Amino acid sequence: MAGDVRIGISGWTYTPWRGQFYPEGLPQKKELAHAASVFRSIEINGTFYSMQRAESFGHWGAETPDDFVFAVKGPRYITHMLRLKNAEAPLGNFFASGLLRLGAKLGPILWQFPATFRFDPPRLEAFFALLPRDTEAAAACGRWHDHRLKGRAWLKTDRRRPVRHAIEIRNESFRDPAFIALLRKHDVALVCADTVEWPLLMDLTSDFVYVRLHGSTELYRSAYSPAALRRWAARVAAWRDGQPMTDGHFASDRPAPRRKRDVFLYFDNTDKLQAPRDALSLMRRLGQA
Secondary structure, three states: OOOOEEEEEEOOOOHHHEOOOEOOOOOHHHHHHHHHHHOOEEEEOHHHHOOOOHHHHHHHHHOOOOOOEEEEEOOHHHHHHOOOOOOHHHHHHHHHOOHHHHHHHEEEEEEEOOOOOOOOHHHHHHHHHHOOOEHHHHHHHHOOOOHHHOOOOOOOOOOOOEOOEEEEOOOHHHOOHHHHHHHHHHOOEEEEEEOOOOOOOOOOOOOEEEEEEOOOOOOOOOOOOHHHHHHHHHHHHHHHHOOOOOOOOOOOOOOOOOOOOEEEEEEOOOHHHHHHHHHHHHHHHOOOO
């Protein structure tokens, strides 16, 4: 069986989309349901900026189809402010804030590093060791929470499910075979991030592939041409089917084992309606739309 390919968008609340991607007159509270009727996965971005409430995760789960998955962005407080140091309580706050209310709809956790964060093996190793790898471990991690979650921590899970993690790097110092080896050791995916400003690496380091398409000529804005979308479709198909994928840039000359992989791909060129258009176009090329 081929890997599962989920193509979607990064976030869903964008004013310019109203009356365009979203039908004229659609209430804002129904925008997620509409987007989830088109795409099989969406990134939750609000978790990056602030702590969300368990009720919000419950609403998001209820408003989406059964076969829907959210990717959840880890807090910038951990990645940008603490820079992964002393992360136990903040990780507890994050996992106790309500992620587990998503149940089977909880997909990969995205950890986005700032552009000034350089490759630091000991710091990364320590952080990776803290990350929970299943929902029961996530509930246990949630017990590290501090006073910010007092009285509203959500520490229940309906069943034990895997929790996947992906790292998005934005500094050239990560273009290092040692970084790829470290990710493989800890079974953490390297985000394949297409942009004009940050490294674009395609090394496979886990059992899934996580792709973020930010706009290859103008960050967050530029659309993808038909030729570019054909190229991305070929890459996704190779990852999905367990075929060699050599069309890209790699930090290591040691290829990953050949296997069929799940693929999560999100368009983050959200200005000017590019993201939903490009996502639908790519889905069509892969026979999904």
